[in-house]
Amino acid sequence: MTAGSWVLMSLSILKNVKLADYTSWIIGGEAEYFCLPTTVDELKEALQFVKQNQLPVAILGGGSNVLVSDQGVPGMTICLRRFSEISTEIKNDRIYINCLSGTGKSELLKVFLKNQLAPALFLAGLPGDVGGGVVMNAGVAEAFMPREFMELVDAIEVMNLDGEIKKIEKSELNVRYRHTDGWQPDIVIRTFMSWPLEKDLSILQKVRDANKVRLSKQPLDMPSCGSVFKNPEGHKAAQLIDQCGLKGFRIGDAQVSLKHANFIVNLDQAKASDILNVILHVQKTVLEKTGIQLTNEVVKLGQF
Ligand SMILES: Cc1cc2nc3c(=O)[nH]c(=O)nc-3n(C[C@H](O)[C@H](O)[C@H](O)COP(=O)(O)OP(=O)(O)OC[C@H]3O[C@@H](n4cnc5c(N)ncnc54)[C@H](O)[C@@H]3O)c2cc1C
CATH class of the missing domain: 3.90.78.10 (UDP-N-acetylenolpyruvoylglucosamine reductase, C-terminal domain)
Structure with a gap:
């Protein structure tokens, strides 16, 4: 342990970490406290530290839609980009996907691509994590299927500052253009998604073409x-x-x-x-x- 870091049970908490390194704008001052939990237990440890020290909390996913102040962020910044795990199950002609919120959208894309399913085209070129996709209800202008992230989602799981976990069905959420409400002030920790197993054999080519279009625009x-x-x-x-x-x-x-x-x-x-x-x-x-x-x-x- 150094003067600027704490090791809890298994999680390291750092002081004065440059947040520019964690944003796609490569801009921003320092987090007063910073951690990168990888599991639900580590996230709980982070929140215990927050509670004991009465700190404000900021959540960072992939950092691809945030402007971080030059003065930095007071309190604890919990960066979820290593909070990643994905599993799939195929049942009754649907694929069911369960993942931790720090799972990259690119990992999700791989699942849809492997199964030759339409959401691969939607996800191609969408940066950031699954949690950021839920919170921002990330979407595309093109007439793809789906066009908004929440169309993939059946339910989410959230953790409150006491470390308690609750499942919220999509019907209980208020899903709007580029925004989802109804989960705050907790942290989105898990997302349950599903999609019909209707194969599109040309999906890989469509993804390649869409990537070319994005690159040109x-x-x-x-x-x-x-x-x-x-x-x-x-x-x-x-x-x-x-x-x-x-x-x-x-x-x-x-x-x-x-x-x-x-x-x-x-x-x-x-x-x-x-x-x-x-x-x-x-x-x-x-x-x-x-x-x-x-x-x-x-x-x-x-x-x-
Ligand atoms: C090159 C480029 C292209 C892009 N194209 C698109 C596009 O086509 N469509 C589109 O909609 N967006 C686009 N974006 C924006 C961005 O990628 C999306 O909004 C993305 O969904 C944000 O995810 P993130 O993990 O990076 O979230 P972050 O930027 O890390 O966070 C965004 C907000 O969500 C909160 N948050 C993140 N995760 C959680 C969580 N687990 N629990 C609670 N709060 C959380 C953060 O506190 C913050 O308020 C683009 C960005 C870039 C850089």
């Missing part, structure tokens, strides 16, 4: 968090931003992507404050020129 070679703004009803955020002449608009190293106007990319050393100022400028300009208010899809962690 999105700046996947640069750090980003995907689409920054939700699409306002009846509009596409990217089109509105483009129409307002904002492609390429830059503050510091934060720039509205030249390739996809709803992406803000980190050119090199962008700070969270640069990204936020670009967001505010885009919102103000779009509102002034079109009368439409853009709202954030990306979630802020820490103080802004």
Whole structure:
């Protein structure tokens, strides 16, 4: 044990960990306390530490939809990216998938691809973890089947700060565009999914083609968090931003992507404050020129 770390029963808790290393924007200050639980018991240990020390808690999945403050995040940041386990069962012409919330969407994609099922196409190119997919109800614009993550989900399991676990059926959740409610303030720990076993023999080719299209339309070679703004009803955020002449608009190293106007990319050393100022400028300009208010899809962690 060092001055900046604690080893509980089996979990290490670290102090002052740079969160930029855990986000797809590669931006953000330090977590005051940080841990990477791999099992349900380790997550419980983390929460006991939180309770004993009366710390606020922030949850990080794959970090592909968060803007972490330059001032960092006070209290405990629990990063779930190693909280990963997936199992499948085939019964009555359906595949049933049960996974811990830190399981990567890419692992889920492999299951659907192996079984030649349509959700592989939906999941191709969706970064982050399964838990982040549930919380954000991640979705795609294309007419794929499914189009939203929660279409795959039957139920979730959550853990509260006392380490108690409860199952919530999808019917008890409030599923909306890019957001799921009804599980807060707990932590999503497990997801139960199922899909009919209707094989699509050309699914691999469709995934390859979709990946090519994404590569041509999105700046996947640069750090980003995907689409920054939700699409306002009846509009596409990217089109509105483009129409307002904002492609390429830059503050510091934060720039509205030249390739996809709803992406803000980190050119090199962008700070969270640069990204936020670009967001505010885009919102103000779009509102002034079109009368439409853009709202954030990306979630802020820490103080802004
Ligand atoms: C290149 C790129 C392309 C993208 N394309 C798309 C796209 O096509 N469609 C789309 O919808 N999104 C897209 N995104 C955004 C992002 O990948 C999704 O929103 C994803 O589902 C977020 O998952 P995550 O694990 O990274 O969540 P994080 O970014 O880690 O977290 C997001 C929010 O969920 C909370 N959270 C995460 N896990 C849990 C949990 N287990 N329990 C409680 N709270 C939790 C966090 O606290 C945070 O508030 C893209 C991002 C990138 C970088």
